[in-house]
Amino acid sequence: MLIRFTCNGKAVQLEAQPEARVIDVLRDELGLTGTKEGCGRGECGACTILLDGKPVNSCLLLAGKIADREITTIEGIAGKDGALHPIQEAFLDKGAVQCGFCTPGMILSTKALLDENSAPELAEIEEALSGNLCRCTGYGKIVEGVLEASERLRQGSHHRGDVS
Numbered sequence: 001m002l003i004r005f006t007c008n009g010k011a012v013q014l015e016a017q018p019e020a021r022v023i024d025v026l027r028d029e030l031g032l033t034g035t036k037e038g039c040g041r042g043e044c045g046a047c048t049i050l051l052d053g054k055p056v057n058s059c060l061l062l063a064g065k066i067a068d069r070e071i072t073t074i075e076g077i078a079g080k081d082g083a084l085h086p087i088q089e090a091f092l093d094k095g096a097v098q099c100g101f102c103t104p105g106m107i108l109s110t111k112a113l114l115d116e117n118s119a120p121e122l123a124e125i126e127e128a129l130s131g132n133l134c135r136c137t138g139y140g141k142i143v144e145g146v147l148e149a150s151e152r153l154r155q156g157s158h159h160r161g162d163v164s
Contacts (some may be wrong), residue, residue: 002080005066018064023047024065034074034104038133045132048105049073055105055112055131065103074104077111087111087149096145098136101160105132118154120146135158 004013007030016025026032026049033056038046042057049058050072077085084092089134096104098099106129115119119129125146136144 001064003063003067003141007068008072016063018062021059022049022061022062022063022066022071023058025066026058032073033073036101036104038101042134044102045055045105045109046102048132050112051110053112053115055109057131061092072108072111074107077107085111086152087114087145089123089154090149091142091145094141094145094148096138096141097136098138098141102132102134102136106134109147113146114150114153119150 001016001018002013003016003025007026008014012030014025014029016029023035023037026035027037029132032077035049036046037059040059042060045057047057047059048055050056050067051061052074063094079085085107087107091097091103091107096106098120107134109129113125117124122143125143129139129142129146
């Protein structure tokens with residue numbers, strides 16, 4: 001079937017089987033390999049993307065369900081000049097990236113949270129990240145990264161070193 005959707009701000013039109021998984025379409029057809037497959041069962045969050053601004057597991061989402069919708073992957077949050085998003089910078093600065101496999105999903109879940117709530121409480125951060133597993137047990141640093149990103153976004157700081 002022909003599927004039209006927006007991915008990272010660009011119109012996309014491609015042929016895909018309606019039962020194809022979105023993760024496979026993104027990785028195999030569009031070359032967007034930042035979306036990772038961990039468990040393939042929607043339990044780990046490594047495959048998280050934003051669908052119309054909400055985090056979803058792309059390993060559970062069928063291609064037929066994305067027609068006329070908007071997808072954001074980790075590749076789509078950097079600036080047009082290639083500059084890292086403030087969330088990405090905060091994660092790096094706070095040591096929230098260990099092996100990095102969970103990082104795209106964590107960052108996109110964080111973006112969805114901060115887009116709706118610019119100053120989340122700890123419990124809200126934990127709830128927003130609850131669908132993302134980190135095998136390196138880096139949750140403390142990840143939460144610090146979310147808090148730092150929240151602060152930077154509220155202050156309008158978009159580059160490392162802008163916040164003292």
